[in-house]
Amino acid sequence: MAEILVLGAGLTGLATATLLARDGHDVTVVERDQAPAPVPEQAWDGWQRQGVNQFRLPHFMLPRWWAVVRDELPGVTEALLAAGALRCNLLELLPETRRGAVRPDDERFDTVTARRPVLEAVLSAAAESAGVTVRRGVAVTGLTTDGRGGVPHVTGVLTAAGRPIRADLVVDCGGRRSALPAWLVAAGAQPPVEEREPCGFVYYGRHFRGELPALRTNLLQAHDSMGVLTLPGDNGTWSVVLVTHARDKAMRALRDPACWDRALALYPYAAEWADGEPITGVDVMAGIEDRYRRLAVDGAPVATGVVMVGDAWACTNPSVGRGAAIGLLHARLLRDTLREVDPAEHDKLARRFDEVTARVMEPMYRATIWLDRHRLAELEADLAGLPYRPDDPRWGASKALFAASLHDPDLTRAYSALSSFIAGPDEVFATPGVRERVVTLGGGAPQYPLPGPTRVELLSTMDPGAAADSRG
Ligand SMILES: Cc1cc2nc3c(=O)[nH]c(=O)nc-3n(C[C@H](O)[C@H](O)[C@H](O)COP(=O)(O)OP(=O)(O)OC[C@H]3O[C@@H](n4cnc5c(N)ncnc54)[C@H](O)[C@@H]3O)c2cc1C
Structure with a gap:
């Protein structure tokens, strides 16, 4: 079994570490954020993480994520439920008039979800119980290699404290902004493949507490110039996100909670999701990138001894909520690959993991990008007042x-x-x-079958003066 260093204690890093430790590997996670993971009950109020911009933004765990957790991470569901996570069935939450009677195979829509800090606190405790060493306050600054020339073989990482850490395999779970490509180039590697472009959406999210409102339609509603997400959460909390096009300047008024409230009130299938105690203001996230990386060029690894998993490998617009599921599926794929290929077979492991990632994971990324591009173009057409x-x-x-x-x-x-x-x-x-x-x-x-305002109605309610100049 190998000594494996996982870089990053986010959702994917913790899940990857747990899966690998449960297979007998000796796993250490290094995380640059200093703060220790609190007990899950204190995670929302007591845990700040600078390393993940979206740490306090709304998250929902899809049934696909939970199905893998249930099968591969025993004990995590129970720990989540003990922390107040919500167990729900996405189909049963819909009005019966729409879904009809519950059917036996509707179980596939089951999930367990919670606010992001609660999820991470539970996953961190699960990793430690599986034997993972989690070292917080350790920032990785580069790579060590065997220095033999040719394709660099990574032998560990350099840290800000100046102490290298050795590993048989480095797993980069450093998230969207992972610096691995630059470190590889500094170590003499050919630049990895990288595709990146602005994802183009802006998120205006807010958390509430109270009695969970009824779900009148699917979690994500598409409307003229706007997406509306209504996301159930743990411990009687939920969140609502308004999603707009980044170039839609008129929508920037949504930063103001009063304006955000007025806008939400216009959507009959979401308005009552504001009937609770707001536990945050309007949290805004913009400037997100879609990004895809590959550590092999034309099938040949640019380096060995290192792989990328989760957002470090690929990430997209988050409004379809697939990031955690994709990261977990990718983590499981790494575990399965390591069941077949010894990390000591450097070149074979790099090629095999690149090949299975391209075959199994990349179609999920491409399908999500396809969806994003169309939705973004549709919002752009709304902004211009044109049909899409x-x-x-x-x-x-x-x-x-x-x-x-x-x-x-x-x-x-x-x-x-x-x-x-x-x-x-x-x-x-x-x-x-x-x-x-x-x-x-x-x-x-x-085009938009759910009840909701037109762009002009929306803008005139948000800011009566703005409707006349709405094509920002
Ligand atoms: C606004 C928003 C909403 C989202 N909503 C959802 C949702 O509802 N459902 C869903 O499934 N997904 C959602 N996502 C996506 C989800 O947040 C990501 O897919 C998930 O965080 C990826 O986990 P990760 O572990 O790969 O990366 P991250 O969670 O980003 O973790 C990376 C970790 O690496 C650490 N790190 C980075 N560099 C270093 C270094 N040099 N040294 C040491 N540590 C380092 C960071 O501090 C961080 O802790 C959302 C994303 C955004 C932006």
Whole structure:
């Protein structure tokens, strides 16, 4: 078994470390944020983390995430529930008029979710119980290599304190802003493949406490110029996020809680989610990038002894809530790869993990980017006051599926499977009868079938003077 150093104690780093430790590896996690993980009950009020910008922003764990937790991380569900996490079924939360009676296989929509600090506190305790050493307050600043020339072989990391840490394998779970590519180049490696561009969305999120409101439709609602997320949480909390296009200047007024409240009140399927005690102001996150990296160029590793997992490997617009699930699936893939390939087989491990990541994980990233690009372009068209009619039949089909899902319990399940990240569009549309019913029930639907304001109505409510100049 190997000595493995995991860089970063975020959601993916902690899950990766736990999975590897449970397989018998000797695992250490290093995390630059100093603050120790509190007990989960104190995580929301007592834990600040500068290393993760979205630490206090709304998160929801999708059924796909929880299915892997349930199967691969024994004890974590119980610990989450003991910390007050919410166990729910995304389909059962919908009005019965929409979903019909509960069916036996609706269990696939089960999940367990909590606010981000609570999740991390539980995962941190689980990692330590699995034998992982978590060292907080250790910032990695570079890599050590064997110095033999050719493709660099990473032998450990350098730290800000000047003390190197040796490892058989370094697993970079350093998140969206991981500096690994620069460290590799400094160590003499060819630059890794990197694609990056602004994701283009801005998030205006707020947490509440009280009696959880009823869910009237799916968690993510698309409207003219706006996305609305209503996310149940732990211990009688929930969050609401308004998502806009970064170039939509008029929407920047949503930073003001009073304006945010007025805007939310216009969405009949979300308005009552403000009927609680706000436990935060409006937390804003902008400037997020979509980013994809690959540590092999034309199939040849740029370095060995190091891999990237989770957001460090690829990250996208978070409004579809897939980041934690993708990170966990990727972590499991690394564990499975290490069951087949000894880390001492440096080149073989680097090639195999690159190959399985490209084959298994990359389609998830590409599918999410596809969704993001269309939604962003749709918001851009809203801003310009134009209809959005791209030359991509799959986008039309996915919009029609949502519209049709409002009128047909089978299609409600089909759409919920997509949004729960437990099935992809190809699988959903291959189900007999789905395509035909989507065309019949959703083909002629309006662009935004849920009740809500037009852009002009929204702006005139948010700021009566702004509607006249709304195309910012
Ligand atoms: C606004 C927003 C909302 C989101 N909502 C959801 C959601 O609802 N559901 C969902 O599944 N996902 C959501 N995500 C995505 C989710 O937050 C990420 O996918 C997840 O945090 C990735 O975990 P990670 O461990 O890969 O990276 P991170 O959580 O970013 O953790 C990286 C860690 O590495 C540490 N680190 C970095 N560099 C160093 C270094 N040099 N030395 C030592 N430590 C270092 C950092 O301090 C940090 O702790 C959201 C993201 C955003 C931006």
